[in-house]
Amino acid sequence: MGGDGRDRDFTDVGRALSAPARSAMVGLLMDGTARPAGELARAAGVGAPAASEHLAVLVAAGLVTGRARGRHRYYALAGPDVADALEALGALAGPVPVAGLRRSREADRLAAARFCYDHLAGRLGVGLAEACVARGWLDGADVLALTDEGAHGLRGLGVDVDGATAARRPTTRACLDWTERRVHLAGALGAAVGARFLDAGWVARTSGRGLRLTPSGQAVVRETWGVEPAPAGGITWPGRA
Amino acid sequence: MGGDGRDRDFTDVGRALSAPARSAMVGLLMDGTARPAGELARAAGVGAPAASEHLAVLVAAGLVTGRARGRHRYYALAGPDVADALEALGALAGPVPVAGLRRSREADRLAAARFCYDHLAGRLGVGLAEACVARGWLDGADVLALTDEGAHGLRGLGVDVDGATAARRPTTRACLDWTERRVHLAGALGAAVGARFLDAGWVARTSGRGLRLTPSGQAVVRETWGVEPAPAGGITWPGRA
């Protein structure tokens, strides 16, 4: 009332993200993994009590969920829509103000390949997306709509294409990569591709966040898309810009 | 350092949205209009000094920009990417917790037609998007890729299709409507369509936020897409679900 239609309220989500410790926690969870409270506390640089409160705030805001398992309590992002929204938010902050100087090994690895919640990101993610567009598997440089050839090709790789197209969430979505500033494949199909890469052992999680392209994964990528793995663990592009 | 790759930081944006007054201001600006500080102060329910500080915070976070014009100072969202991110954020909060009982006239109008930053939203927005998909002008129910027929058809309506495809931002984007829970057309093409509707006088801004479909607009919509205007100012769907 009062002349206000009572529309969207950003207060809860905003407050949840306003504390540096909570922002760090959410940033860690954006790779889609579930992590115990203690690890999140260490990563955020706060004590256990503070971390517990922070996590309670994040849960109340609907951003993360907690599941007790044994004497640990694992926290993860609440869902794909949360990951989408956070990714869109992160794309605002500009092309990574720090970086450039003294990039750590871990940062290199993240830039090369990582999970963005449930789909592949980093150079690997944008590379695959662009290769799919080049081969006609996905249509529209920005939009990444699945073509019939794409459905056939991905099905041949063991990707659960039919499950992805039947899912409630959008089949494909373009997700702006914050290291590459180019889009990669998200949505249900992106998740299916990511799951296939993990199940088949084509990528493996490194000790930190970030992914390593295994030898079998390199072979698959090379044969299917014509992409050559680079010495630094990333991948180079033959003809593309 | 310290094992942290120093990635995305949500702190600034989160803090900017954490205050109810700032959230209300941003919510008002999401229709793409520029409004003077005093109006935003009144809408947020705070005094002029507080509003001024709040707006300074929003500007510092990169969410809004302020332009002095005469003795007024007009504030608006900083850009389409900001609107996109906020729309994604708003989609989290669930299907409008309040609503249902005692919906104000203004709320009805907003649900019928409104601007979502620079493109059409509400029942009008999702209706047009779905009609375009049904006619083959846009491809993929979720993705809304522009087809050749769509480019031709929209060009015939006076929409600046070529300007939209040449723009830096994605040509088409699917934007989840928070009243309808279905997607409507965003991106450069969505903005071009919205601009055309406004320029041609097919829609007009009402006293509040929200849009009114003019008689000429009703005619265009009916002839082009076969959509009938509803008595409540919305539009009804002949054959579609």
Added chain:
DNA sequence: GGGACGCTTCGGCGTCCGCCGAAGTGTCGT
């Protein structure tokens, strides 16, 4: 130019928030 108006800056007050140490609850190991 005088005065009203819109907005911003300054000074201060009250409150909320983030943090930790200590204590409490439930789980795992032996």
Added chain:
DNA sequence: ACGACACTTCGGCGGACGCCGAAGCGTCCC
């Protein structure tokens, strides 16, 4: 059954934030 461990809750402290009244600055109107 006992201790170690992971996590949460409770009290209390310090700092930051939101708010307003008063004052300063630039613009429009008569």
